[in-house]
Amino acid sequence: MTYTIGKVADMAHVSVRTLHYYDAIDLLNPSYETASGYRLYADSDLESLQQILFFRSLGFPLAQIKAIVKSPTFDRREALEAHRTALLERRKAVERLLAAVGCTIEAMDKGETMDTTTMFDAFDERALEEHRTKYADEAKQRWGTTDAYVESQRRTSKYTKENWKRIQQEGAEIREGLAALMGRSPSDPGVQALVKLFHEYMNSNFYACSFEMLSGLGDMYVSDPRFTATYDKVKPGLALFIRDAIKIYCTANGA
Amino acid sequence: MTYTIGKVADMAHVSVRTLHYYDAIDLLNPSYETASGYRLYADSDLESLQQILFFRSLGFPLAQIKAIVKSPTFDRREALEAHRTALLERRKAVERLLAAVGCTIEAMDKGETMDTTTMFDAFDERALEEHRTKYADEAKQRWGTTDAYVESQRRTSKYTKENWKRIQQEGAEIREGLAALMGRSPSDPGVQALVKLFHEYMNSNFYACSFEMLSGLGDMYVSDPRFTATYDKVKPGLALFIRDAIKIYCTANGA
DNA sequence: CTTGACTATGACGCAACGTCATGGTATATG
DNA sequence: CATATACCATGACGTTGCGTCATAGTCAAG
Incomplete structure (x- = not known):
């Protein structure tokens, strides 16, 4: 069964112009076409349209919807x-x-x-x-996420409760990971790997964190007694250890 | 008292461009002007702007807002x-x-x-x-009727983006306000007023935030490097300052 | 064979600003 | 007093998701 553009428009409560537009931006191309160039929509096209309208109703921009509905993991x-x-x-x-x-x-x-x-x-x-x-x-x-969206999502997601918990947990894990390696030297490859993880983690999750900033952060952990207390609560001496590890990491990377 | 366009924009959390635009469409013309053509807004202009933003928040198109705020029978x-x-x-x-x-x-x-x-x-x-x-x-x-009232469905989706920006801006302002007061004690009335503002901001923009939660939030600003970094990027030591201020605010309110 | 309902493809218009571009102006500092 | 820099001005074009003609071809009915 196929439907002309007018029929589809009536069923879906959208305008013919909208369907023209969706065709033009390749968001929804009808499966068939008459000899005279009329658009013919199949049932599967209707389902696609429903999905599109679903996301549209959520306020998604059409470009995003396009990316989403083409994702293979869509349920x-x-x-x-x-x-x-x-x-x-x-x-x-x-x-x-x-x-x-x-x-x-x-x-x-x-x-x-x-x-x-x-x-x-x-x-x-x-x-x-x-x-x-x-x-x-x-x-x-x-x-599914497009690269462009990851950025904006990151900014908003930090406001949700769930994320706060997750952030805390991830931060704690890194700190504990470092605490567990405190017997080794700050320049130990394992320690440095963790510091690098920490740096990447900040970069990818939060904002571009230069080596200078990272280094300054490390200093603060030691120079401010209240910071020191927070970190040393995990394990005594951790603040100092982290600072040193960060320092080595930064100089090794040319800062 | 008059204000330059930038000051007004800051106060009302709108962009300078928006005020330019409102002037261009005669929605809000500043009362005065310097010899060099700078816009100067009077207090009465600020009140008008408040009303305009009020109706804008309801999703009214600007053309209609124009008619409304000029109508003498507004209730x-x-x-x-x-x-x-x-x-x-x-x-x-x-x-x-x-x-x-x-x-x-x-x-x-x-x-x-x-x-x-x-x-x-x-x-x-x-x-x-x-x-x-x-x-x-x-x-x-x-x-009162507008000559050209055209319904706009897309208002909503734009409104979303606009809102996020505004929310982020408000947050930034609070942080900067606190950073400016870092010389004082965390228990200083001015500081505490800002913390209260912050609490209200959290409540109205994100979710009901109890004193306990707020307190926990403050701790996190210090204990989680990512948050520490955000706050200390505004001004080094701000995270700690805020945490202490929040603590005092919470205990003062019986938590 | 005409009529009227439907279809096609441009092309322009709209809100409500964002975002340069380009240039003038106020003011703090060397 | 010159300069830097932070603000202001006015265009002008871009954006999203279509609405709204304009022009023209197509299809089924009478």
């Missing part, structure tokens, strides 16, 4: 369930906004002065958008 | 109630989407092929957009 079932989860959160967010608006109106009735911040809160749709983006981030992680 | 109270009505409709719309998604998943489990029309209903966000338009139309009737 429609999972997408649906995730969508439901997102909707549930959205409902909760609406509830919160309703409560905020109610409070504001109440305050107004009592003649209280409305400071601008409270007023803004009542109308603040950021709550809704936050869930949307958060979910979008998760979805992107699950269904 | 905040009415705006709030209308907004609540809109939220109630939005909640209903979310319910419908949830039902549609549920049906789709169910049909999938049974291995049925869904008929095409209902299949698309699951992701049809038009329902959500429709009430938004309806609300806007009502507002238009109430607060």
